[in-house]
Amino acid sequence: MKSSTTVHRRRMRLGAIAAAAVTALTAGLLGAVSAQAAQGCEVDYEVTGQWSGGFNANVEVTNLGEPVSNWDLEWTWPDGQRVTDMWNAKDKSKAASAKASGLGYNAALATGASTSFGFAGSWSGANTTPAEFRLNGRVCDGSVSEPTTPPNGATAMEQVAAMQPGWNVGNTLDALGGETGWGNPLITEELLQTVKAEGYNSIRLPVTWDENLGPAPDYTIDPAWLDRVAEVTDWAIANDLQVLLNIHHDSWMWMSTMPTDHDGVLSKYEAIWTQIAERFKDYPSELSFESVNEPQFADTEAAAGDVLVHELNVAFHEIVRGSGGNNEDRLLVMPTLVTSADQPQLDALKATIDELDDDMIAATVHMYGPWPFSVNIAGGTTYSEQVEQDITSTFERVNDTFVDSDIPVIIGEWGVLGYDWTRPIVPSQQYGELLKFFEGMMYQARDKQMTLMLWDAGSYLNRDTLEWRDPLVQSYMDSGLTTRSGTASFDSIYLEKAGTIADESLALNHNGLEFKGLWHGDTALTEGADYTVTGDTLTLTAAALTRLAGDRAYGTNATIEARFSAGLPWRIHIISYDTSQLSDASGTTDAFAIPTQFNGDQLATMEAKYADGTSAGPHDWTSFKEFWATYRPDYSAGAIGLTSDFFNGVREGEPVTLTFHFWGGGTIDYTVTKTGTTVTGTPA
Template identity: 50%
Template sequence: MKDIRHLPRHRRRGPGRLASLLLTLLVMLGLSGGTALAAPDGAGEASRSTVTVPASAMDAVAAMQPSWNLGNTLDAIPNEDSWGNGQTTKATFEKVAAEGYRSVRIPVTWSAHQSATAPYTIDATYMARVKQLVDWALDSGLYVVLNVHHDSWQWVEKITSDHDNVMARFNSTWSQISTTFRDAPRTLVFEGINEPRFAGATDAQKFQYLRELQTSFHSLVRASGGANANRLLSLTTPDGSPDQAFMDDLYTTITSLNDDQLVAQVHFYSWYPFSVNIAGGTHYDATAQKHLDDTFANMHKTFVARGIPLYVGEYGLLEYPNHFHPSRVERGEALKYYEHVGYAARKYGITTALWDPFSYLNRETLQWRDPALFAWIKSSWTTRSGTASFDKVFVPKSNPVTAKSLTLNLNGTSFRGVWQGKTKLNAGRDYTVSGNQLTFTTKALTRLVGDRAYGVNSTLQARFTSGLPWNIDIVTNDVPVLSNATGTTSSFTIPTEYRGNDLATMHATYADGTNAGPTDWTPYQEFNKAFSPDYPNGTIILTPEFLNSLRDGEPATLVFHFYSGATVTYHVTKSGTSVTGTAS
């Protein structure tokens, strides 16, 4: 997975020079395989955690649930701190273990620290640093998955045009990794290649190249001796995709190797339109839910039900959370997704690893950036939580207050009631429940909106017999007001009075009905890529990518959709580098 690279730089100090030299010497002498080294930041001598790994691969992978990714770190290019996560310390792994994670995936990109020609030697200092992090994680009582990561698109994909050299480099890479870690405990898992891709290849060719790579990986590791003789090895599909044809081919590869210590791996980032908010994917709706249910059922049927453990080495949403831009995915809809993943993992016996490039755990403070979001993720490991059709009730200011309803999603729980803080609302007077319809009365909403200032006036909690409560904001709103504007293709914003609304999506077409914008297969353009709300400054930004894609001199009709259900039409015309916007 490639993620945001323009992240704030951390300034945590790295290992001391003497410690680095010591690590390098130990690796070169082959003496660093079985003993944890002293942490260079003064953490002291660590004692290797004694985690008993079940003999059965299925049981071992089950013991790895839940899992977490140290993303955008050792996989960053060219160096560990290049993508903003600073220098990892042992405290990172101790924090993750203390929060209930039982395994960590450590993605590693080797290319910047390896000679590009034979014998493709990996820099000893870098290998020592990788080993240091692996040892810290193992010492924290975690299983560890170690891989070859962004090398997949940096040089492995060139196998279609440079087969022999790519195979030689791949084999050399794994030979060196296997030698370094041959005596590491079986809590260390090897993953051959992350999201493999093959330039210009058909699916059939992808299967052929990947089978060659993974078969060679398997043979090299097994022949390297030590604990590698029965170490768990993870094999994946092209791009890590859970498409059925790809999983079927992986099943064929695994069974052909006749090795009961193999693990299947795929990645899961939800229904694409929802994951990035494109093509109208503004809600975790029935289509997105069915996509998850069907995918996890197929994972189980293809692998788990046939005795092969499955590790979802990355899961999340492709553009959520993002702490540097407005969120593409509405918060409550994102919570529904994470809750559903946790349930599906338990239902189908699948181990899942949260992809964390930076967005969840602050690597500097070792605190969760959004504790409430993490609470939902953590709760999903053991139980279901009830939700509702949305996490807001909109009460238009321009109209008299009337009763409003939400649909409850019980998810196997029972509804207990509604609270405002520590006060329980009165059933019958403040709200009613009929079937799965929760309706707030006119009297209650009149009290809850107060002076009817635009925005969130109060927050309630729907509580259930298990899991976490569902927050419901009571929001005063009116239809947003957009104003005329002028600008250029490099800088254009629409003055916007949001009036208590949040922007959901933008529909863009020409007069002839064809789609306007860089994404030509749908009129609903991609959030933050074609347009973006700027709530503090009261504007909607149309991006240069969107504006430069417009036909010259031909007006495009934009319809902005808001989560309240309000829509506003706007017209924009590009003429050369000049842009004019007109409100309807």
């Protein structure tokens, strides 16, 4: 039974530097000459109840300095107390070292903002109040001032936090056949200035070295190539961008043969890193090294691959640390096998980092979301609960393995595999479902305090015009650095052109925010007359939909916005359509297109089956085929094309029933038959 409540109150002013606060750290923590952001905080610690062996406490944290996007509060118990349970914060305590971290809804603290959390604890002998608290690693005394840590004295966690967000200069210095070999223009300082101006704080600079190496045993790097890499690095650092430099496509070009050519691969790898380390050893701490991109090994089981990755990472560490200069404490980034986030690979890398016992090491993995969603195959057309759970559990595994042990994590590549600017249809996913993916990824990274580096080979930033190809996608990434955005179950309401318009409902995903209403342009819709909200269900009335649909021409008639208390509004498109019409067609396995009147609708996915119900075409483990790789809608031309890759997986002379699924909700069957290189098709 509890005794009468004993209350201890102690107010402390705690100066802090926010390790995950982008604004503070990018202002100059890591060696830049610009002014550093002022920080400070106040903590109100109160024991709200105490009994024999146990107690409850409440902690209120007030940020007095610049806004922070994530926070950790640490303290040490003077008399052996322990945290046994915690609420409204994530418990990261270890024995006598207590640590609480913000959750998604309270992780960001504006200037003057406060948040509270509570915990239950155990005690014996005495229950003395902690002498000091540390916010993101820094003790505060109640004043507001600039950080006092030397610019080059940032911890690995602080440096990685300052990299958020990051951007890959993809398919450029890593391209085969030279810097422009894969279609991108030469990197310019103007490009890097644009990236910085758009809010990015770091770049990952993938470099493939093999084509610029001399013969064994020295494997001398072409001086002109090394100079070019240094030139781009210099431009980036001069424009306040951190740089993560790596060995990139060499991983599959020659390093993959390590199981059968162990000594040869290791010798070449060590020669490259010896030269890189020597060239850049006097560069400032804004330059980091990544040992290798996506290490992979031919005909090797995962467990054996983990051992080889360990060997490469250890060799990399030994070479760089032994080269002297600033390399003695430069941030080093190490990947898992194929940068996988599967638990066995995470555990293997964690063991390597523990063995090296070096505080300036970060882990890296890649995240493109679950493959069926990322490329639109096997029916992976929506940001479903399963997709969201896959992403959430991935971040949780990485967090629990590394971040909870104070090892920072860089998501060195992320995005959507089917988001390809070379296609006339970007993305392969339904647009609103893509936006949910970006919103969810940004939230998870912020919640778990990981740095994201967008893989961009030209799909996001147009390198010729230096403009974003899709400003709304970029806005979701910008907004996600500090807050969530509300969404809904879908971003479109499809109305049959000649049908009777009825009420239509969507489920709201509040994401911790408050729904504020619907707008059409600058006009607020009227709750009751135009829409109703019951719990999480948003219903638009038939009267409002009739007005918004107007003359009901095919396609989008109006776009309205569901606005929330923070973040970006969720766009809802009112679309008029009729069932699509497909016509007879003939062609070849290299050029076959089905004449299609889409009538305002759009294609979601395609199934392919033989008469016995088995799957036809590539990836015969699923009847749902991969977007673009097998089928390609062309709305302007009025056609659905089938690719040669699809027909290569189709049996000769055996009819295949295609089922086209449309976002308007309907399906249409169509039969194709391949005879030699000739293909005929007709509606089923």
